[in-house]
Amino acid sequence: MASHTGTGSCLCGTVKYQVDNSAESVLHCHCWMCRKQHGAAFATWAFYPIGRFRLLAGTEALQTYISSEKVGRTFCRECGSSLFFAPPEFPKRLTAVWVAAGTLDGEPGRKPDSHIFVSCKAAWYAITDDLPQSAE
Numbered sequence: 001m002a003s004h005t006g007t008g009s010c011l012c013g014t015v016k017y018q019v020d021n022s023a024e025s026v027l028h029c030h031c032w033m034c035r036k037q038h039g040a041a042f043a044t045w046a047f048y049p050i051g052r053f054r055l056l057a058g059t060e061a062l063q064t065y066i067s068s069e070k071v072g073r074t075f076c077r078e079c080g081s082s083l084f085f086a087p088p089e090f091p092k093r094l095t096a097v098w099v100a101a102g103t104l105d106g107e108p109g110r111k112p113d114s115h116i117f118v119s120c121k122a123a124w125y126a127i128t129d130d131l132p133q134s135a136e
């Protein structure tokens with residue numbers, strides 16, 4: 001696979017990050033928490049293992065909402081952009097991280113793999129692609 005370095009940022013530009021190589025997985029998540037958090041029909045998350053993700057700027061603007069026991073959803077306090085989905089200790093300790101793919105400045109280097117949590121899908125949204133779907 002070709003090496004690929006990409007950057008990402010929030011809407012206001014305070015938070016900047018870098019990812020190395022292609023995402024290892026890209027998922028469209030239709031769960032109700034992702035829908036609420038993103039204010040959208042679904043969230044697209046790109047997975048980067050530990051060591052492939054680095055914060056470049058704006059760490060002080062990051063705020064994390066602990067949405068369940070082992071998961072934090074990190075956003076920019078200045079502009080509200082949804083950014084990361086990771087264990088609650090992130091970003092104090094860097095971990096593997098799911099990046100909100102819409103905040104990448106480029107592309108994740110990989111096509112979306114599948115739709116997940118389609119059992120909670122918004123009734124007003126119809127999936128029209130041929131990607132695999134899982135209920136959870």
Ligand SMILES: [Zn+2]
Pocket residue numbers: 010011012013014015076077078079080081
């Ligand atoms: Zn921001």
Ligand SMILES: [Zn+2]
Pocket residue numbers: 029030031032033034035043117
């Ligand atoms: Zn979700």
